[in-house]
Amino acid sequence: MAEHHSALAHQFDDLTQQWDASTFGMWVFLVTEIMFFGGLFAGYAVYRSAYPDAFAEGSLHLSLALGGTNTVILIASSLTMALGVRAAQLGDNRATAWWLIATLGLGSAFLVIKVFEYHHKYVEHLIPGPGFLFEGPHARQVEMMFCFYFAMTGMHALHMVVGAGLLIYFILQARANRYSPDYFGPVEVMGLYWHFVDIVWIFLFPLLYLIGHRR
Amino acid sequence: MTHTTHHIEPQKIYFGVFGALMVFTAVTVWASMVDLGPLSIVVALVIAVCKALLVVLFFMHVRYSRPLTQIVVAGGVLWLIILLVLTLSDYFSRGWLPAPAGW
């Protein structure tokens, strides 16, 4: 006899099928995200192999301190996210809410630092376009490198903002005690999205900040 | 009512993975300060792939997921590789012809 859990949608036979379909669906969506960012990585690969010196030069003008800090922050937010999913699996809604708040906090810190970084680039005239000014060799190709810096980190930041918005929703749901060992799928699905955004940064960090070697 | 036993990872595994990710991050920064020539991109990518694998397998639970999920992940990565390899094959082979290649 199927028990009709309030969270069971009519098209599914039971919560297991619902969880299975939802997590599978998020994975399929993440494949689209791999290909979306993939286009940017393809362009990056083409131009970095054509202009290695210009890309290295441009990279030296990025703040390793801020980029490195952001990397630590984002990986930490993946930790808190994973712990939040775990808490939901155990039905501990209070802990879930707190871990997700921590995740939101770390994600927000990341975005704040990004704002500072972008502001620095603006002040240094390194934003591509008519205001771009670079004294040194390969100036135009350095500008190309910054095109990729802004396109890739900008697209990533946009995904972080969406993620932050979604986190607020899940925090509220957890505070309303929605999750249990039978029904935690939505938090897990949120986690998958968040971890994916972290993985994109795991690649962006060395590819943008660690090109030219600094001493 | 159907109940699935989902694998629940002990907290210390998650903390351990976090520690490993921190170590890898430090290594990749350090490696970038050494002049490895053309190898430096390879090293950077290998380390990034290791970090990504840790996140995928542990934080995203792929270690304990159905084979179908694993195939989906692998498929996505494979398609990214197809995009990269075939596109780059154009750029890398343009110089092979003695006639002017244009770009």
Place this chain on the structure above:
Amino acid sequence: MSTARAEPRAEAPADYLNVDYGIRSWLLTKDHKRIALLYLASITFFFALGGAFAVALRLELITPAGDLMQPETYNKMFTMHGVMMIFFFLIPAVPAVLGNFLVPLMVGARDLAFPRINLLSWYIYVIGGLFTLYAVVAGGVDTGWTFYTPYSSTYSNTHVIATAVGVFILGFSSILTGLNFIVTIHKMRAPGLTWFRLPLFIWAHYATSLIQILGTPVVAIAIVLVGLERLFRIGIFDPALGGDPVLFQHLFWFYSHPAVYIMILPSMGVISELVTCFARKKIFGYGFIAGSSVAIAVLGFLVWGHHMFVSGQSIYAGMVFSVLSFLVAIPSAIKVFNWTATLYRGSIVYTTPMLYAFGFIGLFTIGGLTGLFLATLATDVHLHDTYFVVAHFHYIMVGGAIMGYLGGIHFWWPKISGRLYPEGWGRFSALVLFVGFNLTFFPQFILGYLGMPRRYHVYPEEFQVLNVMSSAGASILGIGYLIPMVYLIWSMRYGKRAPANPWGAKGLEWETTSPPPTTNFEKTPVVTEEPYIYSHEEELEVG
């Protein structure tokens, strides 16, 4: 034994059409069948609009001189024709209308995996369409549907951004539809419905969905980058920064080649259903057809460079893409062989859907074979950007995909609407379409190899006769499309009521009422046998 008699009803039981009335019940529905009809209405609108642009083109091309419109206007006409037809008609048509309606029914489910996402995908479609419509009324866009840089990113003065945003948004609709189908087919099949008992329509939509997932995001990022370059001078394709305009073409065609398989695979799925039903014979080579669908999806991703043979792409990459393009023809050919083998010694019934199926098989074969000339590097140098290419893809897209779509609409019309369409008019329009189509597009093969370029509003005098034939054919084609629109709408009110299974067809969708109830089945079906077990004893009588 006839199974085609309409059963009179004492009172109409609740079905998905009459269960609720009012515009809110349609605009806020979660029922995949209603969403399919929402899509039917909107894609028909865009088809009509795209057709109107085609009328403008063919009118101009009646005379060699550019005497009907300015060259810039002509450029806008073919651009908008392409954008509307490809993105707003062909990509969604079979999946969003027939797929949405039938996938849950064919797998024995109550709905798709994510009904609200399904509705969202329609709203996203509409919003994308509105952006593109805005571009049309605000003055149009003239880059060609291919948006090549640097014209689109720097030099064009037309509404590139609005159109690009419209197409970008539309991409999400396509992705969400594909996502829904993949999850539904994997996770919601009825008990006993193993993969190799699935209808070939499902295999076709599964393969299509894989392409939608893997390809669409790449054209999305390509469009975003054109937008960034236009708006913010983030010049990824800008030669002044050392950029390569051809990189845009790589990212664009990485999707747009597989996109043509998004447009044809679902129709191929329809044809498999039609051929087996109207030859009253189990489909020949089920496994080969299923496998070919997936093979087309996979191989289709490896050939995009054949659009770029003369772009400056390396010759060596060109050779690789050429060989791979030959390979991708093979699974398509396998399908044609299997359909033909199914027809052989079948008891063929010449219903309207079957006429469309015959049209498809013949015209798709011609279109596909002409693709080989284009896949061959040496001949493509001469044929690229000529009317040969235009004829090639119209044979596949109009002679193939649209005929498949219309065949499917007619085949499942009784299920969708609960009414029978007038069979005489159906057959008549199919013939009109076939004649009009060939008259429009066959001359274009000749024009192409004689050297007439595409996207030109003027041409040398000696090409006029063929162009006039083509324009004349287009008027017949237009009539062929109009007639079904009239009688299908007429049938919704005045058509004979349809029984559950007017064609005596096999498949779970035929085991429920016409139209089905909202939850599709009284009880979840259990599948115990292979698909398409037709027998010659069950002759079909058609009125």
